[in-house]
Amino acid sequence: AVMPPLHLSSTFAFEDLERPGRYDYSRTGNPSRDVLAGALADLEGGAGAVVVASGMAAVDLVLHLVPPGGRVVAPHDCYGGTHRLLRARAGRGAFEVAFVDQRDAAALARCLSGGADLVWIETPSNPLLRVVDIASVCAQAHAAGAVAAVDNTFLSPALQRPLALGADVVVHSTTKYLNGHSDVVGGAAVAADPAVVDELAWWANCLGTSGAPFDAYLTLRGLRTLDARMRVHELNARRVVEALVDAPGVRQVHYPGLEHHPGHDVALHQQDGFGAMVAFEMEGGKTAVRSFVRRLRWFTLAESLGGVESLVCHPATMTHAAMDAEARRVAGIGDGLVRLSVGIEDSRDLIEDLRAALDGAVGCRGTAPP
């Protein structure tokens, strides 16, 4: 077979008592899942990968590296689900969590002086596309004796490889660019150290969060076009950003490819591209956003990102609704913020769609809300 076959079997025959073959039970190990794990480890430059049922399962897996009563230092503006999980586990006494703006080296140093077992990094961040210097935050984490983990979901290994910049673990929601077709929910953790890979694999088996073989098969199929997709995604995103920057009703565009973006220089240095996630602030707040998204034709109002199709989302009421209002205020996620996952359609259609929806949007550009 040119393509690796799909092994759906939940169980595998033993040769004899006490003599399992290479595989015994699919929660513990499965050939289809292993092909995906090997490919992800290669792409990220890790010793191995553990493929699980969702991005959140991958985040959770890495949190199991934190000893009881330990301390996690995380970005104040991370993905809402990660924020919720960290707070929920901390609330139950599993560990202590401190949220900090990691772009502020002094604030991070102060935070780390309280001790840390795990430093969580997410760059570019969801949804504001803030960029942190991975090498420098990892160095600070290591000096404090902590493991450094990077959520690389927004760029994929095609555009950023955190292990080469000093991270110990990379986490992915494979639901996003790695699969790329919005038909799988999955996750993976890749580690630099084989002992950490083994520990993560042990937990995935123990918790029962291992990914399904069919999902691994589909994700591998998506992965084969990752590089080609990312090139078109990014080209389209650049064109969309150009159109948005001067568009009436748009107050600010967040995209690391813009020269005046505060993280532009770091992004240039540590990324191989700027990706295709774009956020912008609309004048007129939620009223304007509601009116805008109702008028869109090619951008579907939906959570998630990284699929071939373009999506639009309102982080305050969708992806980041799990954060309380105060945490959203601190992170800078306002009611007028819109997030786009720019797909690989014809960019002219996308730009025309955005322009028409902005033109007609009620509540922005001084148009009175009804």
Ligand code: PLP
């Ligand atoms: N990390 C980031 C940056 C995400 O955007 C998401 C989901 O949107 C996740 C993790 C969680 O992934 P999943 O939805 O596959 O559980």
